Amino acid sequence: MIAFARGLAALALTLGFLLPAPAWSQASGQGEVEEKNIPIAVTQVAPGLFFMYHHEESNAAWMVTDEGVLVIDTRQHPRRAEELLAMIRRTTDKPIRWVVNTHAHGDHYFGNSVFKREGAVFIAHRDTAGMMKSHFGLEMKRRQGYFRQRQFDPKEVSVVLPDITFDSTLTLTLGGRTVELVYMGAGQNPGDTFLRFPKERVLFAGGPFSRNSWPNPSFTPSITTWVDILRKMAAMDVDIYLGGHGDIGRREHVLQQAKMLEDFDRGMRAAVAKGLSREEIVRTVRFTEYQDVRNWYRMNLFVNSYYHLLTTGRPENAYP
Numbered sequence: 252m253i254a255f256a257r258g259l260a261a262l263a264l265t266l267g268f269l270l271p272a273p274a275w276s277q278a279s280g281q282g283e284v285e286e287k288n289i290p291i292a293v294t295q296v297a298p299g300l301f302f303m304y305h306h307e308e309s310n311a312a313w314m315v316t317d318e319g320v321l322v323i324d325t326r327q328h329p330r331r332a333e334e335l336l337a338m339i340r341r342t343t344d345k346p347i348r349w350v351v352n353t354h355a356h357g358d359h360y361f362g363n364s365v366f367k368r369e370g371a372v373f374i375a376h377r378d379t380a381g382m383m384k385s386h387f388g389l390e391m392k393r394r395q396g397y398f399r400q401r402q403f404d405p406k407e408v409s410v411v412l413p414d415i416t417f418d419s420t421l422t423l424t425l426g427g428r429t430v431e432l433v434y435m436g437a438g439q440n441p442g443d444t445f446l447r448f449p450k451e452r453v454l455f456a457g458g459p460f461s462r463n464s465w466p467n468p469s470f471t472p473s474i475t476t477w478v479d480i481l482r483k484m485a486a487m488d489v490d491i492y493l494g495g496h497g498d499i500g501r502r503e504h505v506l507q508q509a510k511m512l513e514d515f516d517r518g519m520r521a522a523v524a525k526g527l528s529r530e531e532i533v534r535t536v537r538f539t540e541y542q543d544v545r546n547w548y549r550m551n552l553f554v555n556s557y558y559h560l561l562t563t564g565r566p567e568n569a570y571p
């Protein structure tokens with residue numbers, strides 16, 4: 252494992268690159284983003300497989316083959332997708348053949364139109380496709396502050412739906428490389444898609460996993476199932492876990508997230524069982540032992556959402 256980690260670091264040093272953080276992140280005056288200003292990092296995690304980590308926003312990845320490129324998630328706005336395309340073009344001039352959208356949150360698919368223009372074929376789980384249609388208005392509403400802060404025009408965002416959907420598994424081959432799309436049920440979201448690269452021993456999990464980052468629980472039908480999925484992920488025969496947010500992960504980070512969600516679930520159930528009101532719970536249940544975890548500043552929203560699920564049996568942002 253140590254030898255492997257050293258190998259990975261060497262790969263990152265020789266083949267990865269760092270991009271300066273965009274100028275706007277110096278001046279986040281409106282409070283919509285309270286994250287550290289960490290430069291965007293692109294790392295080649297396996298030969299031809301690149302991971303883009305953007306701490307303040309969302310991650311993406313791409314696989315370069317002789318026959319073209321597979322892209323995983325397209326970021327939060329077409330302008331961000333243009334940046335992603337420029338990063339891909341630093342690694343290959345091959346055509347973009349496939350795009351997989353791992354889940355239907357706008358910060359992971361609002362850049363789709365840029366890759367549509369490039370001629371890509373889009374793939375997603377059936378429920379992700381459904382949520383892109385039913386939740387588009389909600390996703391746009393949730394991101395107005397972000398668009399304002401970045402001076403991105405919301406009108407540039409359009410829905411690009413998948414050309415191909417799948418229900419349980421789908422294996423893609425491109426240029427002699429193989430990637431397996433796997434659905435293990437609704438974790439963070441109905442439709443959460445895993446991409447497993449068996450030869451490279453890498454797993455990309457856009458929704459359920461985000462290293463050292465609080466995930467939004469307003470879409471999950473069950474945190475118990477979500478934790479179960481994380482434990483199944485941790486048991487998989489892979490070495491590298493890539494999430495929709497946060498840096499490159501290892502097995503221990505997947506297990507840390509499972510533990511954090513279990514603690515969140517237990518703490519919330521205890522507060523509801525005590526008969527505290529929604530307002531009292533939002534004010535007093537803070538999970539401060541996890542305050543250094545990315546996105547903790549949004550805890551009042553997370554507590555509010557999960558209170559909704561625990562007391563009504565339905566996710567706040569339910570699908571269907």
Ligand SMILES: [Zn+2]
Binds near residue numbers: 309356358359495496
């Ligand atoms: Zn996200």
